[in-house]
Amino acid sequence: MTKTFLVSGARGFIGAALVRRLAGMPETQVVALARSRPESPGDHNVHWVESSLENLESSHWRSGGWTTFDAVIHLAAFTPKSAATRDSAQEIIAANIIGLQALLTSFPSPPGRFIFSSTLDVYSRAAFDHVVNERSPVGPAGLYGLSKLLGEGLVEAYSRSTGTECVTLRLGHIYGPGEERYAKLVPETIRRVLANQPPRIVGDGSEQRDLLYIDDAAEALARSCTAALNGTRIINIARGESHSILEVVETIATAAGYRGAPERLPQPADSYSTLFDTSLMKRVLGDWTFVPLTEGLTRQITQFRGV
Numbered sequence: 001m002t003k004t005f006l007v008s009g010a011r012g013f014i015g016a017a018l019v020r021r022l023a024g025m026p027e028t029q030v031v032a033l034a035r036s037r038p039e040s041p042g043d044h045n046v047h048w049v050e051s052s053l054e055n056l057e058s059s060h061w062r063s064g065g066w067t068t069f070d071a072v073i074h075l076a077a078f079t080p081k082s083a084a085t086r087d088s089a090q091e092i093i094a095a096n097i098i099g100l101q102a103l104l105t106s107f108p109s110p111p112g113r114f115i116f117s118s119t120l121d122v123y124s125r126a127a128f129d130h131v132v133n134e135r136s137p138v139g140p141a142g143l144y145g146l147s148k149l150l151g152e153g154l155v156e157a158y159s160r161s162t163g164t165e166c167v168t169l170r171l172g173h174i175y176g177p178g179e180e181r182y183a184k185l186v187p188e189t190i191r192r193v194l195a196n197q198p199p200r201i202v203g204d205g206s207e208q209r210d211l212l213y214i215d216d217a218a219e220a221l222a223r224s225c226t227a228a229l230n231g232t233r234i235i236n237i238a239r240g241e242s243h244s245i246l247e248v249v250e251t252i253a254t255a256a257g258y259r260g261a262p263e264r265l266p267q268p269a270d271s272y273s274t275l276f277d278t279s280l281m282k283r284v285l286g287d288w289t290f291v292p293l294t295e296g297l298t299r300q301i302t303q304f305r306g307v
Contacts, residue, residue: 001027005225006069006111008033008053008103009076013178014117014171017218018073019046025222031066033076053099056106069111071225074103077117079144082183086121086142096147100154110162115224116155118170120236121145125272133277134170134234141270156233167229169221172238172276176214176296177303185209186297189249190304193258203267205246210274212239213296216288223285232284239290240278248293255298 005022009015010032022030023043030046037048049060053076061067078095080086104114123132124139140146152168159166175186189199220237243251249262291299 002029003027003070003225004029004031004066004068006031006033006066006072008072008074009117010034010048011036011038012075012079013181014174014214014217014221015075016178017176017214018075018221021215021218021222022225031061031064031069053095054102056102058106058108060106061108066108068107068109071113071115072103072107072111073115073117073221073225074100075117075221076103077148080142081181086144089143092143092147096144096151097154100151104154104158110164112165113225114155114158114164114166115221116151116166116168117221118148118152118168119145120170120172120238120274122149122152122170125270128272128274131275131277132236134236134280152234165229167224167232168234169224170234170236171212171217172236173209173211173274174214174217175211175300177300178214179300180304185245185248186211186252186300187304189252190256190297190301193253193256194301194304196258196260198260198263199249199253199258200265201246201249201262202265203271205244205249205262207245207271208242208273208275209245209248210238210240210242210276211248211293211296212237213291216290219288220281220285227285229284232280235281235284236276236278237281238274238276238278240276240281241290242273242275243293248297251294252297252301255294256301 007019010019011034019032023045032046033049051060078091122138122140122145124137127136155166179187192199
C-alpha cells in the first residue's frame with residue numbers, strides 16, 4: 001500500500017536531500033511543500049505545493065486529494081545563516097511559531113505521525129560540558145533555539161489533543177553540498193581556501209565538532225517516518241563521532257590543495273565542544289554506514305567548485 005509523506009521546507013538544504021531520499025523509496029508518494037517549486041520539478045513521484053507556512057489552509061491539501069498523511073516531516077523554518085541572525089525576532093516568530101501552528105491546524109485530519117525538526121541549540125551551554133544525550137539540560141542561548149523549544153512544546157500539545165504520534169529530532173551539525181548559503185565552519189573554510197585565502201581557526205583549534213553528512217541526515221529523517229518509536233519522543237540526530245576544528249580545517253585544506261598556514265583568531269569566551277551519545281538514535285532508527293568525513297568534505301568542495 002502506497003504511503004504518503006509530506007515534507008515542509010522541501011527546497012531547503014536538508015529538505016531537498018530528504019525529498020530525493022523519500023522519492024526513491026518503493027510505494028511512496030511525496031508531497032513537497034515550499035514557497036516555490038523548482039524550475040525542473042524532477043521525480044514524477046513528488047507533488048509540489050506552493051505556499052508559505054503562515055498562509056496554509058486545508059484547501060492546499062484537499063486540492064491535491066490528500067485528506068491525511070502517513071507522516072509529516074516538518075523542516076520549514078527560519079534558520080539563521082550566521083550568528084548575527086540567530087535573534088531575528090520577526091522572521092523567527094513568523095516561521096517557527098506562527099508558521100508551525102498554521103501547519104498543524106491546516107490538516108483536514110491529523111496525520112499518522114508528525115516529525116518535528118529541532119536543533120542542538122535547545123540545549124544549555126552547560127550540557128556541552130559533557131557528552132550530550134536526550135536527557136541533557138535545555139536552556140537556549142538565543143531566540144532561534146528558544147523558538148525550536150517552544151515548537152517542541154506545540155507539537156507535544158498537538159499530539160495530546162489529536163492522538164497523532166509525534167517525535168522531535170534534534171539535529172546536530174549537518175554539512176555537505178547545498179550548505180553554501182551558511183556562514184558556518186565548513187562552508188566558510190571551503191570558501192576561503194578555494195579563494196586562496198588562509199582558513200581561520202579560533203584559538204588552538206582543539207574544540208570538537210560532531211559533523212553529520214547531509215545524506216546521513218536525510219537517511220535518519222526517512223527512517224523516522226516508519227521506525228517503531230515505542231513511545232520515544234526526542235532523538236538526537238548526530239554522527240556520534242567528533243573531530244577537532246583543527247582536524248576539520250586541515251582536512252578541507254588538504255582536499256582542496258591549499259598549502260598555506262591557517263589564520264589564528266582569539267578564542268571566544270563561550271567556546272564549547274559537541275560530543276553526542278547516539279545510542280538512542282541507533283536503537284530506534286537502526287544503523288547504517290555513515291559517509292566518512294574526508295569523503296563528505298571532498299564532495300562538498302567539488303560542489304563549491306561547480307557553483
